[in-house]
Amino acid sequence: MMRHLISAADLTRDDAVQILDTAEEMARVADRPIKKLPTLRGRTICNLFFEDSTRTRISFEAAEKRLSADVINFAAKGSSVSKGESLKDTAQTLEAMGVDAVVIRHSASGAPYRLATSGWIDAPVINAGDGTHQHPTQALLDAFTMRRRLVGRDAGLGQDLAGKRITLVGDVLHSRVARSNVDLLHTLGAEVTLVAPPTLVPVGVETWPCDVSYDLDGVLPKSDAVMMLRVQRERMNAAFFPTEREYSRRYGLDGERMAKMPEHAIVMHPGPMVRGMEITAEVADSDRCTVVEQVTNGVSVRMAVLYLLLGGNESAVSHTRTEENK
Amino acid sequence: MMRHLISAADLTRDDAVQILDTAEEMARVADRPIKKLPTLRGRTICNLFFEDSTRTRISFEAAEKRLSADVINFAAKGSSVSKGESLKDTAQTLEAMGVDAVVIRHSASGAPYRLATSGWIDAPVINAGDGTHQHPTQALLDAFTMRRRLVGRDAGLGQDLAGKRITLVGDVLHSRVARSNVDLLHTLGAEVTLVAPPTLVPVGVETWPCDVSYDLDGVLPKSDAVMMLRVQRERMNAAFFPTEREYSRRYGLDGERMAKMPEHAIVMHPGPMVRGMEITAEVADSDRCTVVEQVTNGVSVRMAVLYLLLGGNESAVSHTRTEENK
Amino acid sequence: MMRHLISAADLTRDDAVQILDTAEEMARVADRPIKKLPTLRGRTICNLFFEDSTRTRISFEAAEKRLSADVINFAAKGSSVSKGESLKDTAQTLEAMGVDAVVIRHSASGAPYRLATSGWIDAPVINAGDGTHQHPTQALLDAFTMRRRLVGRDAGLGQDLAGKRITLVGDVLHSRVARSNVDLLHTLGAEVTLVAPPTLVPVGVETWPCDVSYDLDGVLPKSDAVMMLRVQRERMNAAFFPTEREYSRRYGLDGERMAKMPEHAIVMHPGPMVRGMEITAEVADSDRCTVVEQVTNGVSVRMAVLYLLLGGNESAVSHTRTEENK
CATH class of the missing domain: 3.40.50.1370 (Aspartate/ornithine carbamoyltransferase)
Known part of the structure; x- marks a missing residue:
């Protein structure tokens, strides 16, 4: 599995199939009385939106919370970006604060790629849409x-x-x-x-x-x-x-x-x-x-991506079972 | 109990008394060391504010978090409403994402009613103030x-x-x-x-x-x-x-x-x-x-409304006792 | 220990050393698989930002969430401050809602001091920067x-x-x-x-x-x-x-x-x-x-301040150990 999700073009067939299979497991969580997995408890995910996109932000936020992550929303307006802070400084700040993943939306094509490949940040970067480039x-x-x-x-x-x-x-x-x-x-x-x-x-x-x-x-x-x-x-x-x-x-x-x-x-x-x-x-x-299904599926697919990029060693299935037995 | 809370005029005397009685139970939670009930764990509530109202939003958010719900805040400014997305699309999007309740504030009288009766959404709708109409x-x-x-x-x-x-x-x-x-x-x-x-x-x-x-x-x-x-x-x-x-x-x-x-x-x-x-x-x-009491009571009453609209089967009392015994 | 943190000048040597020692303990939490302490579960902290400061807000928010507090963000823009609500009303509202601590950022020097000494609020007040005064x-x-x-x-x-x-x-x-x-x-x-x-x-x-x-x-x-x-x-x-x-x-x-x-x-x-x-x-x-270290340390230090102002009786060490044994 890749370390970041920047472009659909980076995914191999097997990566993509693994994400879709994991998303099927995640979709089952929605059918339970408590629609929540403990998978990312104690992990902090920052939604870094330099461009408005309510749909995408809410979908990621719902996915992150279903995985029990702590979520920090950051909208570029009113941010210290206006104090001349660059993408580099923002990235280094989030990394230094121990953020475990960054979901980035940017009007400039290539911004997520720069973030992921710059060395400014070790945490996984997930592209939530950049310019006319990728989503x-x-x-x-x-x-x-x-x-x-x-x-x-x-x-x-x-x-x-x-x-x-x-x-x-x-x-x-x-x-x-x-x-x-x-x-x-x-x-x-x-x-x-x-x-x-x-x-x-x-x-x-x-x-x-x-x-x-x-x-x-x-x-x-x-x-x-x-x-x-x-x-x-x-x-x-x-x-x-x-x-x-x-x-x-x-x-x-x-x-x-x-x-x-x-x-x-x-x-x-x-x-x-x-x-x-x-x-x-x-x-x-x-x-x-x-x-409508596409919107529903968006939450499951984003859960799968976050799980695979952050969850690391354990399989989603075993997590899922553990929770069910509680 | 009604499925939504759109207008005070919709409440029967028994509905209203039940809410007030439940709010008394909720008020006791504030006296405990851990002011939190597990009642809505795994449920996601969206605060959909098309009009600013800090007091009301914070009161609902505090109530939702005391019930352990996941909270997604949505302010209309900077939303995809500016991309021509209608209330219908917003509602269908939230429903499709599996949101369990929508708290709506809108400057247009009747917007919460439309949301609740349209069939766009099954989740309970709670009116947090619409125009000069109801609160x-x-x-x-x-x-x-x-x-x-x-x-x-x-x-x-x-x-x-x-x-x-x-x-x-x-x-x-x-x-x-x-x-x-x-x-x-x-x-x-x-x-x-x-x-x-x-x-x-x-x-x-x-x-x-x-x-x-x-x-x-x-x-x-x-x-x-x-x-x-x-x-x-x-x-x-x-x-x-x-x-x-x-x-x-x-x-x-x-x-x-x-x-x-x-x-x-x-x-x-x-x-x-x-x-x-x-x-x-x-x-x-x-x-x-x-x-000042009115503000304090606002959190308890909103907990009661959310509990009754979302909690479904179990009684607040038993929940309360369970948590106390932990 | 003081009840509020308004000015660095208020801290005695022993207060300050206690905070730094506690921050060392908090820093160890970041090395664990689940970077979270249960210390402030059920407590609600309001980040009351009358002035933009993304860095400081995110650092406090990360610290609060690592301590398991519920976090309510309040940005002055779009708030009822524009309806003529004064700092006094805002403070009394938050107090009445049962908020357990207020982190305040304000462009006016002295605003946090007024908040803490006014009697409007019993909850601890933490100055997150006021004018050219203190941070x-x-x-x-x-x-x-x-x-x-x-x-x-x-x-x-x-x-x-x-x-x-x-x-x-x-x-x-x-x-x-x-x-x-x-x-x-x-x-x-x-x-x-x-x-x-x-x-x-x-x-x-x-x-x-x-x-x-x-x-x-x-x-x-x-x-x-x-x-x-x-x-x-x-x-x-x-x-x-x-x-x-x-x-x-x-x-x-x-x-x-x-x-x-x-x-x-x-x-x-x-x-x-x-x-x-x-x-x-x-x-x-x-x-x-x-x-970069300063940014990382900022989260640990803010966790320490919140813990000491809110945690009260129990020692951070015992909490830490308890969580580790889980």
Whole structure:
């Protein structure tokens, strides 16, 4: 297992499968009367958010608390960063205080990588999203959701996503989710296709391990999972962006389009979604849409990552059993 | 017992008495060396504050931690609400993450009701104040304070406030406390009188289960408790508001006025108070003024509400005893 | 032992030595698999920060959580202070809620003193920095760092800093650290010299228990520890401040200057530092520079202060042993 989680591209197939298998164990904790494991008692985890992201922060915080860790939240606003303290000083401060892991969210691509490789800090670093670069725990929770739905919970244990056809649709350019997913899904053996407006395809996409298409209707019948990306208008140059109506006509998912997908195929979205533009209410509320499951799975996957990076020697299973016998 | 706590008007007399009785048990926890119950261990409670309210947030947080719950604070500023995420999405996200209860504060009247009745969330919803509408835990802690002072701690168990004469004075128009108190006090059998400047009486007050008077000095001798409301100048149109001096002359409480109250009668205030205008220092510092007790009681009452909404099967008493025997 | 910790000047030699000895015990907790003591379980500590200070807040929060206390963070922004609630009301509210200790940071010198002596609150008050006045836990962690390095960990137990020569260099005028350190170091028997630009020496320094010099190079060979202060340009009148180059030429520490210090002497800095101006990278990265240790020691010292102010009867040692045998 790696020491940090910076990029989905760093994960081997076996690393990723181990995380997904551990997440299955963690998911069972949610079914108990006391939804808590003693695994990380006495460990302190710092959520270092240089950029707002309530969803991701709450998901990590819930995961950390279910593992009995002590949690320190640090939001960059109002921090001593404004006194000229650099990422280096912040890192060294947290390390010196004995923080056992740092979850970092940053608007600058590469900040988590610098933190992990600088030598400033020994504690594991977990990337909770950096610029338009990576969001590896999102990719893992998406893969976990796909494996559960397309392979099965018990049947999925030990398995990857070999041969599954996954389509990512929409604003690939501004999406850290897209890049992380493409990397991880490729590692797990899936066949990935991107469908996006030409203006929202990143330069250099031809080097990514996936296909690119501009024909959503043609791709849907050959998809096991369709992941709709969030349109990040706040990051866009308006001149290059189609109208909302034009966008949804060509790249949105409505009931009619969903009907072109195979019966077993699922619709995914990282949330929060702009209903109407990206996805219609009919699709969002359908049983095939996994947006709510993805959020649930996020907590289990983050528990698994924290456990594997911090838990060290003992197996999650034995911990789990010990607690159950209490 | 109800599933949510949205409005004091939803509480039956028996619900309310059960909460007050449970709060008496919770109050005893504060006298122990370790002021903590294991009741909600492994449960996660989210304090979802779309509006600032330090007092209320800290009171809930203290109550949650004394019950051993895991607490996640969420302030709307800097949240993904700014990414266009609706209350619906926020609710579904928290539900999907397995949050066990949501304490919500919102500037919009009705937001907690929407959250509780929407079907977006199964977890209990507790209204921590919505617009000028309701603040039911404030009403409960006020009723608890009245019962303790006017009926007795042990003598009060199982009792309501039948026949007690309660006067609310001041800015009724902008007070969610006023409306919640009138509803609950009526349910508990008290006789409520509102005294307010005509410009600070809400339209439709004639449908409320209480009397309205403009003669404070006439009402005081017939009051068992006088609750002074906070003047919310920040919500007022200056043109309709009397000067501070004029206000305090007619609706403020000083020592001379307090002397007109029966000897056993108490003075209440939800805090924070504007000394001088609403109440003089002499009154605030008198033994008859319960403003500090109200804050203390707030923690016990919120523990009781959380316990009853979340604790489910076991009785608080048995929990309490178990912990004491440890 | 005192009831509050407001100023380093309030500490007797024996108080201070007891804190340093207790901090040595606390430091051992960090070496265990579960870095946590049950000492303050069931106690609630409020971190009341009217001024931003991420470093100090996180250090206190880590210390509180290692002692198993429940922690409530309160930042003044967005608080009901904006509703006209005074420090008095805030204090009475926290007291009424049963908060067991208040850690206060305030931009106004004297605010913690008012809080502790007002009678508004019985709970211990710990000053986490007030204006340019005092920062006693910083002084204690600095003294702890000196004792460990100059006397020894085990050899230091029960000892003070008698005869040690300590030099403080730089912006004494704006430094609450300077004043706290001079007071405490004097109490512990050290000989203190301040070296500062004439414009950054406070009025009245002649009453402080220390020498003042303007000749850094002359003082260095006679120093056992040299503490470089942070230059607080944000508090300065630019007209009175030398250029960065001029400042570092006369008051900065580089390798050449460090070589003039005795071999055993250490370089300290409260962080965050402005590299280049106050200290060169060569000095900062040297083994003689204790800036990282100071941060680590800060958690141990704050644990000791909280333990001694709150723990009361039981000895930290017995607690420590009990936990170890589990």
